[in-house]
Amino acid sequence: MRPLTVLARVGFGALLLPAALAAQQPSAAPTPRFEVVAIRPIPSNTPPTLRDPGFTPVLPGGHFMDSRTTLFSMIILAYDIKNPMVQLVGLPGWGRDRSFSVEAKPGADFAGLPPAENLDQVRFMLRAMLADRFRLQVHTETREAPIVTLDLTRGGIKIKEVEPPTPSERAGQVSAAMGDSSGRAIGKKSTMADVAKMLVVFLKRPVIDHTGLKGYYDFDIKWSAPEGSGEQPGRTGFGAEGEALLISALREQLGLRLTATTGPVDYWVVDHAELPTQN
Numbered sequence: 001m002r003p004l005t006v007l008a009r010v011g012f013g014a015l016l017l018p019a020a021l022a023a024q025q026p027s028a029a030p031t032p033r034f035e036v037v038a039i040r041p042i043p044s045n046t047p048p049t050l051r052d053p054g055f056t057p058v059l060p061g062g063h064f065m066d067s068r069t070t071l072f073s074m075i076i077l078a079y080d081i082k083n084p085m086v087q088l089v090g091l092p093g094w095g096r097d098r099s100f101s102v103e104a105k106p107g108a109d110f111a112g113l114p115p116a117e118n119l120d121q122v123r124f125m126l127r128a129m130l131a132d133r134f135r136l137q138v139h140t141e142t143r144e145a146p147i148v149t150l151d152l153t154r155g156g157i158k159i160k161e162v163e164p165p166t167p168s169e170r171a172g173q174v175s176a177a178m179g180d181s182s183g184r185a186i187g188k189k190s191t192m193a194d195v196a197k198m199l200v201v202f203l204k205r206p207v208i209d210h211t212g213l214k215g216y217y218d219f220d221i222k223w224s225a226p227e228g229s230g231e232q233p234g235r236t237g238f239g240a241e242g243e244a245l246l247i248s249a250l251r252e253q254l255g256l257r258l259t260a261t262t263g264p265v266d267y268w269v270v271d272h273a274e275l276p277t278q279n
Contacts, residue, residue, distance in 0.1 A: 032062070034104040034125045039133060039276045042068055042099035053170060058122045062106040062113075064129075069102055071095040071134060071273060078126040079138070081268055083200045083207075090270035100276065104129055137272040145265040147206045150196050151257045152213075158255035161215035165189045171216065174198040180242040182224035183249065189216040195256070202238055202246065203258075206265050211256070223249035 049068040057066035057077070066073075072095050076084045106125065113121060130136040165171035171189035176198050178184075187194065191214070196207040223245050250256040 031128065032106060032110070032121050032125050033128050034062075034064070035107040037104045037129055037133060038102070038279050040101040040279075042101055044098075046099070053173070057102075058119050060112070060115075060118060062110045062118060062121055062125065064102065064104040064122055064126060066103075067101050068099050070097070070099055071130070071136075074102070074126060074130060075136070075138070075268070075270075078123050078130060079268055080123065082197070086200060086204060086206055087266060088268045088270070092270075092273055094275070095270070095273055098275075133276045135272060135274040136270070138268055138270050141267045141269055142264050143267060144262055145206075147208055147261060147263045147265060148199065148203055149208050149210050149259045149261060150192065150199070151210045151259065153251055153255045153257045156255055157211075157213060157217075158253065159217050159219050162189060162218050164216050176202070178202055178238050178242050178246060180225075180237060180239055181245075182222075183242065183246060184222045185219070185249075186221075187217060187219045189218065191216060192256075199258070203243065205260075206263075207258075208263070219254060221249055221253040223253075 046068075057064055057069065059065055072084070072088070072091060075081070075088060075091070075095075081087050104125070106121075110121075169189065172191065172194050174185060174187045174190050174194050174197070176183065176185040185198065192209045192211045196209045199207045225241070225245060247258050250258060
């Protein structure tokens with residue numbers, strides 16, 4: 001069997017231009033901004049950063065703190081882009097490759113908020129910070145583009161629903177490794193939306209969940225090309241052969257159907273970005 005060549009672990013609105021930030025906030029309150037921002041470049045030869053799977057740079061009190069992040073990652077968080085590998089375009093190469101240590105804090109008058117509201121406010125402040133320090137300019141476009149729909153087969157889902165995760169449990173993640181001759185996907189208390197997110201990584205197209213299923217599922221599925229299939233030994237990568245095997249595995253083992261079609265896709269287009277200004 002050939003080695004699996006692709007590994008993905010997926011746990012991962014309308015665009016708000018910097019000038020329009022205030023319009024999206026309650027009229028009685030000014031647009032929130034970080035009061036103190038420290039950005040430090042990380043040398044390219046710095047060893048990889050290992051993190052707990054539950055890591056988040058968004059902290060209580062409106063703080064944003066990440067010892068190693070990229071412009072790409074910050075844009076994804078700031079604009080809540082669901083499928084960034086597909087929907088975020090136009091970013092210069094350094095925006096993905098260069099890393100920075102970023103610490104940003106609001107003023108002392110920033111009100112304590114529940115987690116969801118705190119995240120929303122950090123998103124707004126992060127957008128303003130990216131416009132100020134990275135000179136980021138973005139706009140959205142809706143284009144007709146290839147997409148994939150995720151539906152149930154006629155026989156329905158073939159795995160049993162499990163109990164929702166408790167607050168202390170890590171859930172919503174699908175791990176997968178796929179090549180042109182074999183693959184495996186593991187879900188632990190995962191939703192169909194989580195499955196769709198994982199598929200985007202491999203299919204390189206938006207995957208739209210049409211199953212209507214809202215529950216949580218455990219699964220561990222494996223597949224491989226049949227013996228004597230005529231494939232060239234030693235071929236690596238995930239291409240048409242691997243995609244065909246994936247489609248078959250989802251249908252036969254999970255009761256899910258993938259259909260290639262076209263539809264409207266929202267894109268975040270980077271018009272301009274610069275390396276950050278000095279602190």
